[in-house]
Amino acid sequence: MLDELLVENLGIIESARIEPGAGLVAVTGETGTGKTLLLGAIRLLRGETARADRVGPHGDEARVEGRFVGGGGETVVTRRFGGRSRTYLDGEMVPARTLADRVDDLIEVVAQHEHVSLGREASVRAMIDGLLDADGRALRASYGEAWRRLAELRAERDAAGSDPMALARELDLARHQVAEIDGAGLIPGEDGELRDRLSRSRHAEEITAALVAAVRLLEGEGAVTDQARNALGEVRTAADLDPTLAPLATQLDGAIVELDEVARAMTHAAESVDHDPAALHQMEERAAVIADLRRKYGASVDEVLTFADELRAKVERLQNAADRAGTIAEEIEQAAHEARRVGAELGAGRRLAADRLTGSALDLLRQLGFSAPHLTVEFTPGEPAAHGCDRMHFMFASDESLTPGPAARVASGGELSRLVLALRVAAGVADADVIAFDEIDAGVGGTTALAMGELLARLAVGRQVMVVTHLPQIAAFADTHFVVDRDGHTATVRRVDGDERLAELTRMLGGLGESEHGRLHAAELLETAGERRRGS
Numbered sequence: 001m002l003d004e005l006l007v008e009n010l011g012i013i014e015s016a017r018i019e020p021g022a023g024l025v026a027v028t029g030e031t032g033t034g035k036t037l038l039l040g041a042i043r044l045l046r047g048e049t050a051r052a053d054r055v056g057p058h059g060d061e062a063r064v065e066g067r068f069v070g071g072g073g074e075t076v077v078t079r080r081f082g083g084r085s086r087t088y089l090d091g092e093m094v095p096a097r098t099l100a101d102r103v104d105d106l107i108e109v110v111a112q113h114e115h116v117s118l119g120r121e122a123s124v125r126a127m128i129d130g131l132l133d134a135d136g137r138a139l140r141a142s143y144g145e146a147w148r149r150l151a152e153l154r155a156e157r158d159a160a161g162s163d164p165m166a167l168a169r170e171l172d173l174a175r176h177q178v179a180e181i182d183g184a185g186l187i188p189g190e191d192g193e194l195r196d197r198l199s200r201s202r203h204a205e206e207i208t209a210a211l212v213a214a215v216r217l218l219e220g221e222g223a224v225t226d227q228a229r230n231a232l233g234e235v236r237t238a239a240d241l242d243p244t245l246a247p248l249a250t251q252l253d254g255a256i257v258e259l260d261e262v263a264r265a266m267t268h269a270a271e272s273v274d275h276d277p278a279a280l281h282q283m284e285e286r287a288a289v290i291a292d293l294r295r296k297y298g299a300s301v302d303e304v305l306t307f308a309d310e311l312r313a314k315v316e317r318l319q320n321a322a323d324r325a326g327t328i329a330e331e332i333e334q335a336a337h338e339a340r341r342v343g344a345e346l347g348a349g350r351r352l353a354a355d356r357l358t359g360s361a362l363d364l365l366r367q368l369g370f371s372a373p374h375l376t377v378e379f380t381p382g383e384p385a386a387h388g389c390d391r392m393h394f395m396f397a398s399d400e401s402l403t404p405g406p407a408a409r410v411a412s413g414g415e416l417s418r419l420v421l422a423l424r425v426a427a428g429v430a431d432a433d434v435i436a437f438d439e440i441d442a443g444v445g446g447t448t449a450l451a452m453g454e455l456l457a458r459l460a461v462g463r464q465v466m467v468v469t470h471l472p473q474i475a476a477f478a479d480t481h482f483v484v485d486r487d488g489h490t491a492t493v494r495r496v497d498g499d500e501r502l503a504e505l506t507r508m509l510g511g512l513g514e515s516e517h518g519r520l521h522a523a524e525l526l527e528t529a530g531e532r533r534r535g536s
Contacts, residue, residue, distance in 0.1 A: 001464035002042070002107070002434050003074070006065040007493075009056040011037045012486065016493035023479030024460035027468045028504060033486040035468045038493070039109060039438050042066070042466070046107050047099030050081035057489055068106055070433055077103055108432040110420050110440070118420060119408030124392050127427040128353045128377065136349035143342045147386060150335040157328050164325055171318040174311050181297065181308040184289055191290050191301040198287060201280040204273045211270035218263040225263070228256045336384060343389030350390065351379060360426035361419075364455060368418045369448035372400045375407075375419075394423075417442070418452065425455050435459070436466040441474055449473035454532045472508035472522065476529035502526070 007016045012034050029035045044050055045066040055062045061082035068075045077099060078088040087096045108117060117123035129140060200207065218224050232252050239245040274280075290301060298304040354377035365373040374397040379390045394407035398415055411419055417440040424435070437456075444452055453474040459465050460479070469475055481496050483504050496504050505522035506515060 001068065001070060002066055002466075003069045004067040005038070005041060006063070007038065007041045008063040009058045010041055010054060010062045010064060011056050012489055012491040013037050013056065013484075013493065014058045014490050016491075018482055018493055018495065020464060020466060020482075021480045022460075022464055024457050024477055025464065025466045025480045025482070026475040026478035027466065027482050027484065028470065028475050028508060029484035030486065031470070033484040034491040035484045036438055037491070038482075038484070039436050039466070039468060042107060042434075042436055043109055044079045045077045045099070046104050046109070047087075047096050050079055050085045050096070052082065055082050068103070068433075070106075075102060075106075106432055107434045107436065109436045110417050110438065118394050118411075118416070118423070119406065121391060121393065122387075124377065124394055125350075125387060127423060128350050128357060128392065130427050131353040131356050132349055133353075136346070136353060139342060139346040139349055143339065143346045143388060146335065146339040146342045147384060150332065150339050150384060151386075153328060153332045153335050157325070157332065164322075167318065167322055167325060171315065171322055174315045174318060177297070178308060178311045178315060181293060181304060181311070184293060186290070186293070186301050186305055188302055188305060191294070194283060194287055194290065198280075198283050201274055201283060204275045208270050208273045208275075211266045211273075215263050215266050215270070218259055218266075225256060225259050228252065228259065232256060339384035340389060343384055346388055347379065347381075347390045350388070350392070351377075354379075354392070357423070357426050361422040364422035364425055365418065367448070367451040368422060368455070369444055370398055370418075373398055374400050374402070374404050376404065412442075418444075421452065421455055421459065424459050432463075434464045434466065436468075438468050440467055441469050441471045444471065446473075450528070450532070453477035453529060457529075457533050470508065472505045472525055473529075475508065476505060476522075476525045477533065 001022055002020055005016075005018050005020065007013050009015075016038075018038075027035050027038055040054065041064045044064045050062075059082075061080055063078070063080050065076070065078045068077070076088075076090050078086075079096075080086045080088075085096070087094055087099065089098060089102060129136075132140065216223070232249060235245065235249045235252055239249050293304050294300065297307045358375045358377060362373055362375055365375065374395075376395045378393050378395045380392070382389055382391055395404040396407035396411055396415075396419060397404040398411070404410070407419060408416070417437050421437070421440065440456070441449060441452065449471045450473045453471075453476060456465055456467055456474060457477040467474060467478075475481060481501050481504070482493055483496050483500075485492050485494065494500075502519055502522050505525060506518040509521050509525070510518045
């Protein structure tokens with residue numbers, strides 16, 4: 001419930017802090033004092049637009065703050081606006097639209113020209129479902145299971161691709177790609193090895209000629225090795241005379257051995273160079289195949305092989321999807337048929353509950369001043385959806401002689417408030433923890449006003465109901481009573497109890513707050529309201 005409300009510089013309200021409390025909360029005051037500004041503050045807490053023209057004359061900024069408690073926790077909402085608008089949720093700055101997710105469901109404001117819950121199918125359904133019997137509640141649970149099964153199958157179908165032809169094309173392409181890669185018989189690292197072999201084969205003559213020339217330089221007449229052997233003989237002669245030179249002879253002898261080995265290796269390499277044009281052609285063709293696969297599937301043979309593994313997994317997944325597609329359509333149809341069957345039974349149960357709801361509400365509407373009202377729930381069959389197979393709307397006419405229409409459109413402000421009141425009491429539930437009524441008493445008086453006050457008190461059991469009213473018959477039923485007073489351009493809000501409350505009810509009855517006769521009448525009204533509350 002709304003535990004505390006702070007209003008600063010909103011219209012002519014300079015500063016007000018109220019603690020409404022549970023049950024029925026009445027707000028009264030002379031015409032023009034600014035009573036509806038409190039409901040305007042509540043609308044701001046729901047996230048409605050903070051207009052600059054609502055900023056009062058007592059500063060450059062207006063502030064509205066509300067603390068909601070319930071469910072073991074609390075939520076604090078703050079709106080500040082003037083030069084700029086700021087919204088805070090539990091101390092953290094948030095966009096105003098965020099309040100719709102956190103607070104809008106907590107508060108329902110019913111006022112003239114306002115689109116309220118009677119026009120929302122979810123609200124109509126909630127009231128009707130609240131009156132379902134045990135069988136109806138079991139059917140609703142069964143329908144929920146049927147709908148979840150249908151939704152899961154549809155999601156599975158959509159995840160696999162709802163177009164069987166597109167799925168078949170994708171599967172064929174993946175299979176073709178796997179076959180193309182597998183058909184090439186690739187070997188990991190093959191592209192690097194082939195590149196080296198191709199280079200040797202393409203330049204075989206140049207490689208052979210260079211190697212032969214090198215061997216000739218090493219082993220031919222006057223070659224390097226001959227000169228090195230001559231040099232070795234001279235070094236050995238010197239070493240015989242100076243033993244310290246022996247290592248030089250050893251080192252030069254090793255170099256000659258290495259030169260001989262290099263010459264033999266180069267001779268062998270020159271003889272092994274492949275000059276086969278047919279082999280070169282085969283390698284060229286292999287390189288072309290690998291280049292084509294690399295162009296399409298990866299930068300190297302290893303990457304192409306990795307992609308092939310991924311393709312094989314994709315083929316398996318697509319094949320499973322294709323196999324599943326052959327049966328899922330039938331399963332979806334069966335699930336839809338079951339949802340329609342259970343939905344039809346649930347719809348029948350809802351129609352019975354709707355009759356009970358509208359029947360009780362019509363009795364209450366007659367108590368609230370309607371002589372011959374018309375109220376029904378119009379059901380429109382449809383395909384299975386999350387909450388059933390029917391759409392439902394309230395159809396209303398204030399008199400049987402009028403053509404019924406959607407309640408949220410055809411009911412006037414005062415009619416709409418009384419209609420919502422009758423339906424809430426008949427249903428025994430409310431969509432929100434806090435319900436605020438504005439102009440609930442439009443065109444009402446006398447015994448009808450007493451009946452309205454009694455209904456409001458019944459609705460307020462277990463929740464918080466705020467009502468701005470000019471009727472003492474309604475205010476007398478309040479658990480908490482606030483009065484808005486105005487002095488020039490400033491309005492204040494005060495809670496009244498005891499003699500102060502009696503004086504306010506006396507003023508509302510006849511405008512004479514000091515009238516002894518009026519005070520007796522007010523006291524009698526309070527006593528009557530108390531007796532009716534105890535009797536209900």
